[in-house]
Amino acid sequence: MTTDPLRFGTVGSPQTAPKSGTPAAVEHMRVLGMDHLEIAWVQSVRVSDKTCAAIKAIAEQYRISLSIHAPYYINLNSQTDELMRKSDERLLAAARKGYLAGARDIVFHPGSYHNQPPEQVYERVKEKLLEIRGILDEEGVDVTLRPETMGKVAVFGTLDEILQLSQEIPGVLPCIDFAHLHARSGADNSYDEFVAILQAVQDRLGRDGLETLHAHMSGIAYGPRGERHHLPLNEADLRYQELLQALVDFDVQGSVAVEAPEPFHVADALTLQATYRRLREQAEAQVTADES
DSSP states (O other): OOOOSEEEEEESOOTTOSSOSHHHHHHHHHHHTOOEEEEEOOSOOOOOHHHHHHHHHHHHHHTOEEEEEOOTTOOTTOSSHHHHHHHHHHHHHHHHHHHHTTOOEEEEOOOBOTTSOHHHHHHHHHHHHHHHHHHHHHHTOOOEEEEBOOSBTTBSOOHHHHHHHHHHSTTBOOEEEHHHHHHHHSOOOSHHHHHHHHHHHHHHHOHHHHHTEEEEEOEEEEETTEEEEEEOGGGSOOOHHHHHHHHHHTTOOEEEEEOOOTTSHHHHHHHHHHHHHHHHHHHHHHHHHHHO
16 A cells, blocks of 8 residues: 555544544544544544553554544633633643554644734743643643644634744744635735745745645635635635645645545545645656656
8 A cells, every 4th residue: 555745634523424523433433535634623622541452453443544523612822811721621632642542743723823922822832831741741641732734813723923932942843724824815826926925934944844844725715814715716706726836846744634524625625635646746747757
């Protein structure tokens, strides 16, 4: 079985899985011919250690890499001690259980500005991430925390903010959501702009940042304040072929998790994977032709 440099899959169980439950979803990803699953614990983390062990075993059996999408209600700039405690607990639970399940990437939404200066919010988020990272390191929970680039202008998560956190905190790397970046600015939707994003990752995090990339892709609806909701690719303006070409040209490695509304979830993931493979084959053929 060959594995692509970029492993494609869905965020959440594919709706075509014949049975419910994450172990069945993992097995179904292999049936579909995909290599990754992002487990969507987006409401809460309610999973036993036994189930985590079962997820890990079947993922290893079928060679499916795993990431976790932690609960939406995480906010590292929570405005009360009680809300902050609950937020910490959600991220820690996702990391601990994700580690037991065999996942090594924990994706989360970092927080809101709450009308505060971005520089002030950055320092608060950094402080909380250092604290949480320290707890996980003491416990031997060997996962990468991946704050996500966000699509609404009122929330923390510009590309620069996420890359700066990744530079300053060991064990933190970005989740680059390309649709969110596009929705946030209305730009970031051409080959040259995708190249600039990848170049920024390489400049700030080194080649390793591109060889361990975790990304989200989807179509997206947006307005003046940014993201509204996800769309199927065929209803969106995201220039995904140009994005995939940039990923090929930079020889990016890692995983891509696809978010799309049902019933387009699996179809969009397969479309992106197939397009990526076609572009890689074309690039390899061109290299061969140039060498001959």
